[in-house]
Amino acid sequence: MATAQGDTSARTSQTKRPRRARGPATPALSPAAAHDLDLLRQMLLIRRFEERCVELYSAAAIRGFVHLYIGEEAVAVGVHQTLSEQDAVVSTYREHGHALARGVPPEAVMAEMYGKATGCSHGRGGSMHLFDAGRRFYGGNAIVGGGLPLAAGLALADRMRGDSRVTCCFFGDGAFAEGEFHETANLAALWGLPVLFVCENNLYAMGTALAREHAQTDLAMRAASYGMAAWAVDGMDVHAVEKAARGAVESIRAGNGPHFLEMRTYRFRAHSMYDPDRYRPKDEIEEWKKHDPVTGLAEGMRKAGFLDTDAQEALGHEVMEAIDRAVRAAEQAPEEPTEDLLLHVTGRHEEVPS
Known part of the structure; x- marks a missing residue:
């Protein structure tokens, strides 16, 4: 597991290191250790992907609005442990x-950030409109x-067809103030x-503190x-998130109707790359960083004997190589041909032959 040291933004060196002589075979991980390692790998992939997006946006390689997920990784990863491919x-x-937690390949997500034809939305959606119908990932909205x-x-359609599926809907505290939430709930x-x-x-929704927007800030109680x-769930603890979501x-699935989880979390970065x-x-941000979900899981694994320095380094290199591949693929991917611009457009006027 590579040098996955939580919120460290510095990029791991890409120089090749000499192979170490093989020692005794590494004992197989217990199911609990293997699961934690997978959770850490997924959260680290999201963290490093987002950090690379910062670099690429700053270099004008990707454009438009970009909203980073840094600090909230435990929510996406923990919840997705409980969902099936059919959900x-x-x-x-x-x-x-x-999207990454759902299994959309980093190459497809990064290409979409670049607006390339190989992106998961064929380069038409960008950062805010990732979509993958094959994985039942319906946006990005x-x-x-x-x-x-x-x-x-979606849930009503599943119910009418008799399918045993769950629809998981992520949204923020800002959306809780919208009429759509109350009508849908x-x-x-x-x-x-x-x-x-x-x-x-x-x-903070987009930039307004919860208490300045909601007279009652216990969102779970209001949903009930x-x-x-x-x-409510500690959204900075991936184990707590997974347990609650499961x-x-x-x-x-047992037929008990909709459920609501208030994930109490925190974004370490601004609302968007445009947001000052x-x-x-600032001291509030630093205080929340003490509860970083990535470093928190890694430290817990080390204390439990699930993770050592070499393993953590290996995981970090693995993740960074995956992101490097995604960036290279995006840079080399083709732009959408001009003649395809009217494809996938509904309601467009078709000329009737005379």
């Missing part, structure tokens, strides 16, 4: 981490709260739809008023 996922415009009604529609509870509402409460099971998903981030104290 659907609806996301927000801060969705790079959700630039409208605050816009994914909520879509999630209800009401219908989902009324109709008993198989929806998992995952509210990523990072306390619609008659659905709801509770219980909720199992209950939904002047609305929150």
